[in-house]
Amino acid sequence: MVTDQPSEVERLPGSRLLLYGCAAAVVLAVLAPLARAGYVLRYDMVFVPRQPLSWDLFVPSGALPRAVPQDALVSLSALIMPGWLAQRIALAGLLAAAAIGAGRLVPARRDLTRVVAAIGYAWTPFLAERLLIGQWGLLVCYAAMPWLVRAARDVRLGRPGAGARVVLAAACAAITPTGGLIALATTLALARPPGRSETAQPTRTAEPTGTAERTGTAGLRWRGRGLGLVLAVVALNAPWLVAAAIATSPLVSDSRAVAAFAARAENWGGALVALAGTGGIWNADAVPGSRAAPLVPLITIGLLAAAAFGFGRLRQRWPDGTATRLAWLAGGGLLLGAAGALPGTSDVLRTAVDLLPGAGLFRDGQKFLIPYALGLVLCISLGVERIAARLPGGRLVLVGFALLPVVTLPDLAWGAGGKLRPVAYPxxxxxxxxxxxxxxxxxxxxxxxxxxxxxxxxxxxxxxxxxxxxxxxxxxxxxxxxxxxxxxxxxxxxxxxxxxxxxxxxxxxxxxxxxxxxxxxxxxxxxxxxxxxxxxxxxxxxxxxxxxxxERNPSTGLAGYLLAGSVVAVAGWRRATTRRRQR
Amino acid sequence: MTTFKTLIVGAAVGALLAVAGVAAAMAVLNPTAGDVATEMANQANAGGTGGKAAADPNEPPNFYGAR
Known part of the structure; x- marks a missing residue:
């Protein structure tokens, strides 16, 4: 399999294709009803036959830029393909990218561990719930996250071309404002040079690292490169930032929405356990029925225990400090997810939404669970690998855990239990x-x-x-x-x-x-x-x-697109150049 | 002996998956009393997101979502 591998890897026959086969199976299982013609129209998911290239979709004048630059990208895609095809490519692509990305990211020693990570990340309550509420743009960020983390870690390891990969993965993540903020936080947390304490950790794996502490001019250049990456990811957020800056609508939102959009209990476990299991979306109509099963909180606690067991292994196999930083990032996301549901923090959030322009982005905090979901899946996969290594028939344990997400959330299959159903516009x-x-x-x-x-x-x-x-x-x-x-x-x-x-x-x-x-x-x-x-x-x-x-001249709003597009173009060119050199 | 232990582990994994699967399937197939009450209320009010079957099938729903 194409990954940065520790030694002593257990490979299965056809292992190279295993991950891609899993991704294809997940896509087929979830999106099979989309083989029929038409458009899936559900909550925020609206695709039309040919979305026009209109100013208002690029730079909304009278509303907050909640779907910027997502709408612009869909409009541009309409130049070369119909909306029904764009919708299928987006949904199938994000599911496949999530599965393959997680499977490649996990520093596993067994191919089946990669399968556990792949299915585990592409079959979460978070993905099901956000799919049911139609927020496919946010799910593109979810799918890009493993690729972003991998690229950011490669930056820390000093691998050539990693910076361009960070920018390209962040560009995919940043097609919505929330995704852009998550990408920026991830870049800030991970794509930085390791500190003294992080490089001093003992290396117990055979994985080569380039994390030796940089000093003098080299150190300055190293830090400058990290700052450049952060600025590049800030620039990727320019389309919605510029649109918000020139919008005529007020930038502060209704703070009463904090209570309405706070994380919600899905069963007897309460809102916090729902969040810990990557669920807890505010809208009961977007929750798969299986989340109400009485066993769900117990399974969540069991998975948390497996994750705790696996976190040590993750730190051991990523000795450059990435594991700890990812844990902080995941913890921050979990805290944001819980903020609206906790007595003290909900008041702070309400005040922030009342006073601070743009703070309305944090009203629906469960969206920020993305880094947590990835960290959880990585740790569970390694925890299960560790358990499997201690038991006879370890493969059966790994196969069992690979199937567990599907068994406990069966209603994500077949278009989320038939809810993702294409229809034709009259x-x-x-x-x-x-x-x-x-x-x-x-x-x-x-x-x-x-x-x-x-x-x-x-x-x-x-x-x-x-x-x-x-x-x-x-x-x-x-x-x-x-x-x-x-x-x-x-x-x-x-x-x-x-x-x-x-x-x-x-x-x-x-x-x-x-x-x-x-x-x-x-x-x-x-x-x-x-x-x-x-x-x-x-x-x-x-x-x-x-x-x-x-008269309306919103062309100044295009400055953000120009900036972000230039950054993507430069990163794409550098990525292509690096690949050519590596061949 | 190893084969026997493998069988035991395999059976345990299978049993756990079966229990989790049956519980999930029951939750999917059997809505709770709360769900039924909500659905009935939605139909009665012609509110909610799925209960628009009253006079005008295209009239906007009363609610975008429900907690």
Whole structure:
């Protein structure tokens, strides 16, 4: 297998293909229903036939840049492939990358340990829950994390071309703001030269290290390279940072969402045990049913014990201090995940969200479990390897632990128990999109709701597809109503245009003012004072005769893309050059 | 002797997997009383994310998600 291996490796026949076979099996098991034509539309996951290259998807003006640069990348992909293909490539690619990345990263002595890590990381509650809530962009970060950690460790070991690999892995991770922050934290924690105490650790493995302490000019150059990497990863975050800086919407969010989005108990074990098992997402509708099984907390505790058993082995096999730093990073992620659910820290988080621009990113802290999930899987794999070495029939133990994630979370298979089901957009969507594209202008989507449930996409709420389907800025409600059982909470949005529409409608006024060219009504009643231009069974499009074109020049927002794109291009070129030299 | 011990370990691993698998399958197939109550409430209110079967099938759901 293609990995940095300790000596005394137990290889299986065809071991090179084993990991790739596991990844393929996981992809097939999870995404088999996507063999049918159509689009999986679920919560935040919205793909459309051809996502347009519109300013608002690159640099949202009236909302926080939550899907920057993810939406821009999907729009660019639409130049060469249809949306249904992009969706399948993204989902299959992230599952395969997660499995292969974890399998290659773990410093194992047996091929089956790699299989434990591969299946363990690609079949976690975290992955299932974020898939069910449609946050595929965050899962790209999840998939990139093993590759980022591996590259960062290679930087510490002084391996050629490692810096470029850090940047490329971080670029994949940074397609959402949360992923960008996780990539930055990982780079800061791991892609630094080892300290004096870390290099002084005894080396008990045969793995060669290049971690000798650098002194003098070499040391300065070494530290300069680390700083350069961190700056490069900061630059990868530029698209959303610049978009946020020039956005007209307020950058502080509704702090009441901290309680709504806090980690949630999935069984009798409570929220902390759910988080320890990489679950605990806030939304009960995005939790696989098997997480409620009474044995889950006991299995989680057993896995934590195995991980504790394996952590010593990880430190031993990564004697350059990477294991300890990864543990700190994982601990930090776990703490952020728990922050909203703990009495003291939730108050701090609420205050931060109230006062600090951008702190709203931390409201749904469970997202930050990614480094923890990776560290946990690595430690469990090595712990199991250690247990297997002490028992007769050790292979059976490894096979058993490789199957354990699937057995305890069977409802991730078959499109998460049939919940990831492709559907076709009714033809009227294309008709409306064509009309709007012929005369581009801001569209108001009614009735006021950020999310919809369609008869043709039963069982799942989905973000209003109009924002991605139509080649014009779409004004839609951006508030989120969360059922807290028994009471309900409506989380305030940031869009001032949506707030103005709500005020007009509440006062009995017209839905559209002079800034709105089109009004798209999805069901509901006809708004007054508008001219109907298209009527379908579910969609009706109206033209606003009172529309006056507004000047908008968001090209400054492209500076962030230019910076990040340049960094990726340079890293890609350096990676290609290094590979050519190595051949 | 080693073969016997291997058999014991294999049986233990198999039994543990079977118990975990049966428990998970039961949790998937048998919703809790709370789940049933929630589903009924959703249907009654035409709220929740999956319970929109009332007058207008395309009317937005009452809630984005539920804790």
């Amino acid at each position: 033809a009227e969507w294309a008709a409306v999109a064509k009309t709007v594209a012929a005369e581009p202008g801001p569209v108001l989507s009614l009735p006021m709701s950020a999310y919809r449930v369609y008869s043709w996409n039963p069982g799942a709420a989905v973000y209003d597809p109009a924002g991605r389907y139509l080649a014009s800025p779409v004004v839609a409600d951006d508030r989120l109503a969360v059922d807290l059982r028994p009471e309900a909470l409506v989380i305030r949005g940031e869009s001032e245009a949506a707030a103005a529409v709500r005020e007009r409608l509440a006062a009995g006024g017209p839905a559209a003012d002079s800034t709105i060219r089109w009004v798209l009504v999805q069901g509901g009643n006809q708004p007054a004072g508008l001219t109907e231009v298209y009527r379908g069974t579910e969609l009706t499009l109206y033209r606003n005769p009172g529309y006056r074109a507004q």
